[in-house]
Amino acid sequence: MSNVLTDSALVFRREMMLVLRDPFSVIFSIVQPLVFLGLFGPLLGGSVPPAALDGQSALQWFLPGVLVMICLFGTSTVGANLLYEFMTGSYERVVATPLRRSSLLIGRALKELAPLVVQATLITAVAVPFGFQLHLGHAAFGLLILGVFGVGVGAFSYSLGIATRKREWMFWGVQQSLIFPLLILSGMMLPIESGPEWMQVAARFNPLSFIVDAERALFANATFDAAVLKGVVVAVLTCAVGLIIGVRQIRRSTT
């Protein structure tokens, strides 16, 4: 019998079929965070005093942020991949099958999250010789939080894809104008404490901040503290709300 998991697995498999047939597209996206880490990390270490990085090395502090960035960049494009399927008939055909609606959202988000595992392994493996301290259990839990959060972001992106399906240029406009403020105001790239008061206030209301803080607590400090718990709550909430809105949007997507 089919259920949400088997349905999601099928949707995931269909998506992955194209990725595996054209692995070059993946190779570029996998190398990208490495470039980011290698070029931005040293600048960060040189321009920000160690105290602002919770006493961590720049690498230890920055790496979890890069993982969050990869997760967000990947899953927020889910909706864009739909646009072409809307134009042909394949979106409609998939929606006309008995597949569960939530599985359409989950399966597509998982496709964007799959490279994350590879990327995380790769950048960690490269960072370790440069002094990065890996705590395997904590890191794995950190990826799990990112996975749950990413499914939520993917579902929101899917909904955005549906909402903008009749004006395709709009998808990227909305995606870009949301993603960069969210990223910067989460303290992912630079410590938010060095910014003005209003930025710090804004960061406190940014759900992404909680994810970044949780990842840092896990990757850098190897602790299971309140920051991790808050991150878990935000990830689960994002996932739940994203799926509810996404399923509702799919029902309305064929008008």
Added chain:
Amino acid sequence: MIHTDKLTRHFRVKKQIVEAVKGVDIDVAAGELVAFLGPNGAGKTTTLRMLTTLLPPTSGRATVAGIDVVADPAGVRARIGYIGQGTAAGHSYRALDELIMQGRFYGMNRTDARARALELMRSLDLEALAKRTVNTLSGGQKRRLDIAMGLMHAPTLLFLDEPSTGMDPQNRANLWEHITRMRQEHDTTIVLTTHYLEEADTQAERVLVIDHGRIIADDTAAKLKADLAGDKIAITVAAGDREKTTVILGELGRDLEVSAVAGTSLAVAARVERGPELLPLVIRRLDAAGIEPLAAVVTQPTLDDVFLSLTGRSLREGEQAE
């Protein structure tokens, strides 16, 4: 197999309510082949989308394959096949991969899905294209692949939305050959929409004529034509014989029309029943009245004549306007 009760759908377009489907009652029995015929924008596709659960009705009820479309849309979807207007298979996928995936979406296991996909590719002449990417296929090949996708899980009820739009006559004939064969083999109930008159006329066992969101006629094509249109006899005579000819034709038929033909002759036409059998009688009477017919033509009606007599408009005008 299908039963609807005042099925209705409204759309809100720029703050105005558009009534796309206005309370239609449809009954389709198992094994039937039914066509929804109507001009573009008549509500055919909207009706089909409600029956396939792609669109929730504004009001009214519909039971498809024994299941209510609103209460259990997933249950309906599992029991029907749907072939929409677009290309079903993803453009960047290989034809065979998408067929197998489609079977898996309907709960088939990998082995069965693969066997079924290969079998369908063989019977739809797609065998050689199994490894080809969908966007490299020709229009006719894509449409055959769509048909295969819709048949993967061997549904007992199949919906086709404008299956032959944009196809050349040869491909269309080919497509119908396949549909007919599938139907004989699997005893599938088929509901399709079309705006091609000939298609509805020659292929469907029953035609539902839809216009402005309502069903305005529902019968076999032959019965619709006999009841609503009838044969037409047109006799060309010299202008001077006009009066006597109209009297004779008026006695045998109705809806007299007189139109000018080249020179001084003109054509008198009338709607009659059993035109071919009546024509000799018409000619004998004209002969008896001393009139020499210059030409005699019997035309049998098309569904367009039916549509014309129902609505006062021609379906062909819409076809050309596209």
